[in-house]
Amino acid sequence: MNTISKLTIAGVLSLGLFTAQSCVQDDDYATPPIECNLPSPNISLADLVSKVTAGSIKLDANKAIAEDLIVQAYVISSDETGNFFKTISLQDKVENPTTGIQIEIDGSNLYNSYPLGAQVQINLKGLIVANDRGVMKIGSVDPQYTVGRIPSAVMSTYMVKTCEAIQTIKPKVVSSLTDALKPENLNTLVTIEGVQFSDPDGDKTYGVSGATVNRVIVDKKGKETDLRNSGYATWYADVLPKKSGSITVVVSRYNSTYQVFIRDTNDVKFDQPRFDVGGGQNPGGGNNSEAANLLFKGSDFNVWADFLYSINSFGLVKDTYATSGVGVGRDNTNALLLKGTPKANDYVFTTIVNNTIPATPKKITFYVKGTSGKSLSLNVYKSDKKYVVYNVGDLSNSNVSLSPIDANQYTGKIDTKGEWVLVTLNIEGVDIQKTAGENIFALKVGKDEAYDLVIDNIKID
Structure with missing residues (x-):
């Protein structure tokens, strides 16, 4: 901005000049007016999110911000083509952002007032700032919602475009979905290289009229995520590129599930030949061969109480090396963390039947990442209450498929090179236990060697 007001922030706000001192509204954004006497921001977006998360910001009785706080950020989304609805995503820097946030506005054609690349200031006093279903948002007080939409009639009271010239936002560039789908990238602009649509022949177009749909994109390691496309976007009927x-x-999330949005189809640069998913190079990760259904309640470990509820009467191993791994699972969800040195060949847990088991299941799968001096052994229980044994043995960064053997063994070492590796237990022909309350699955570890493993998503198909 060209000139900073000599008034104090408190004085500006008390005089009600926040809106009056904003830039002259002009479509010629390349030549903003010389004067733009906005108060200086007094909190960074990163500090705002950190303090809201920690609960260290003063709130009023409605849980709205009670302090005179002003934050500054850049617009990275646009509702011009219809894929964003009554929301704007903001990030703190033109390039290499550290923090993003979403602001909820009950209005349309927001791009006219807040175009892509514009710098905006937000007066936060009286607004809600909170985590809503996995995403940090700014909005109004609304008893029906965690974060409500700010009425468009009063929007300029809270958010104004500064007189800084429109900037070209430079996306963070990553080479995989794993690198893109991280908490620090939420509501920031990211370019993901080496991806393609999973099923362009079947899906055919970006969307369908009048409804929001997902189109799956996949990277070379097989990791997938949903591209969300509105049926009101001007390009919903465009044919999906096959290359x-x-x-x-714009990276987003719904609860623990990541999803992404484009502004328009100019954001899609698919001009290279299609690749074979996995390609023989580090096929760990991805859902292509992952089973569909949780083996027992809580076997994705996202809700630790559900997992503990599914364990039989012997409970979780009494040693403290088996714990809830918060945020360390696939897609940064929760997982089972094995970190320590077992003193015995332990049953870490044995779970019971409390979910629907397919009539003729063929496989049980789970993901593992990390290192250990000894390996894992799995027991799958049959209808006669006996069990069959699967030993993982040596495990590197390649998916493995295991068949039953005679006895539990822990020989072998695990080092997945920091990648998620899919372990498949072949249970075709096994008369697996289906009676509710009976034992169905056990995980065992070997003694006197260090384990530093993450286990996630135990499923059956």
């Missing part, structure tokens, strides 16, 4: 390449997205 591979890069895509520029």
Whole structure:
């Protein structure tokens, strides 16, 4: 901005000049007026999110911000083509952002007032700032919602475009979905290289009229995520490109599930040949061969209480090396963390039947990442209450498929090179236990060697 007001922030706000001192509204954003006497921001977006998360910001009786706080950020989304609805995503820097946030506005054609690349200031006093279903948002007080939409009639009271010239936002560039789908990238602009649509022949178009749909994108390691496309976007009927390449997205999340959005199809640069998913190079990760259904309640470990409820009367191993791994699971969800040195060949847990078991299941799968001096052994229980044994043995960064053997063994070492590796237990022909309350699955570890493993998503198909 060209000139900073000599008034104090408190004085500006008390005089009600926040809106009056904003830039002259003009479509010629390249030549903003010389004067733009906005108060200086007094909190960074990163500090705002950190303090809201820690609960260290003063709130009023409605849980709205009670302090005179002003934050500054850049617009990275646009509702011009219809894929964003009554929301704007903001990040703290033009390039290499550290923090993003979403602001909820009950209005349309927001791009006219807040175009892509514009710097905006937000007066936070009286607004809600909170985590809503996995995403940090700014909005109004609304008893029906965690974060409500700010009425468009009063929007300029809270958010104004500064007189800084429109900037070209430079996306963070990553080479995989794993690198893109991280908490620090939420509501920031990211370009993901080496991706393609999973089923362009079947899906055919970006969307369908009048409804929001998902189109799955996949990277070379087989990791997938949903590209969300509105049926009201001007390009919903465009044909999906069949090649591979890069895509520029706003990263978002719904609860623990990541999803991404494009502004328009110019964000999709698929001009390279399609690739074979996995390609023989580090096929760990991805859902292509992962089973569909949780083996028992809580076997994705996202809700630790559900997992503990599914364990038989012997409970979780009494030693403290088996704990809830918060945020360390696939897609940064929760998982089972094995970290320590067992003193015995332990049953870490044995779970019971409390979920629907397919009539003729063929496989049980789970993901593992990390290192250990000894390996894992798995027991799958049959209808006669006996069990069959699967030993993982040596495990590197390649998916493995295991068949039953005679006895539990812990020989072998695990080092997945920091990648998620899919372990498949072949249970075709096994008369697996289906009676509710009976034992169905056990995980065992060997003694006197260090384990530093993450286990996630135990499923059956």
